[in-house]
Amino acid sequence: MKTRLMVLGFLLYKSMSGYEMQQHLQQSQTDTWAGVLPGSIYHALKKMEKEQLVAIESIEQTGNRSKAIYQITEKGKQEFQQLLISGLTESSASLPTTFYTALSFIPYAPNDIILEALNKQETLLQQEYEQMKIGKKIKEEAIEVPEHTLLLFENMFLHYEIQLSFVKKLKESLTTKNK
Incomplete structure (x- = not known):
């Protein structure tokens, strides 16, 4: 749930690639407190693409490599709202x-x-x-x-x-x- 919420939230902000999401997570240390492993981003994107929550907006070529730029779909926006409400209503006290x-x-x-x-x-x-x-x-x-x-x-x-x-x-x- 955390990874899905994070990915959809990123895509609400702007269309981006999985690599950009990973970089943002790591540079801002968000992966530390959010419990979202940067490596899980690609898996989540592929799964959510199959579920039609995200779609490829464009493919960018960088040398021999290509990267998919994803955008959130209307169905993805609805999923985001549900995940957001669910995340905000879970207990926020996590005991070690x-x-x-x-x-x-x-x-x-x-x-x-x-x-x-x-x-x-x-x-x-x-x-x-x-x-x-x-x-x-x-x-x-x-x-x-x-x-x-x-x-x-x-x-x-x-x-x-x-x-x-x-x-x-x-x-x-x-x-x-x-x-």
């Missing part, structure tokens, strides 16, 4: 269930192993957080970012800050417990 499940059992593992894992978790969260900041900056340099998108970034940043704070408190708790 594997992480929380593992935390339930930390008394059964040596503290040094737990602290090492939490250090890795903290590093991973910090790296992802920094990548989100870079994605925002890239987006701001490329276009005038709409207010709702800035709010989206602010919300994602808060999520990272909360998780980082939680992991730090866990580490402090485990460290204090050993003293």
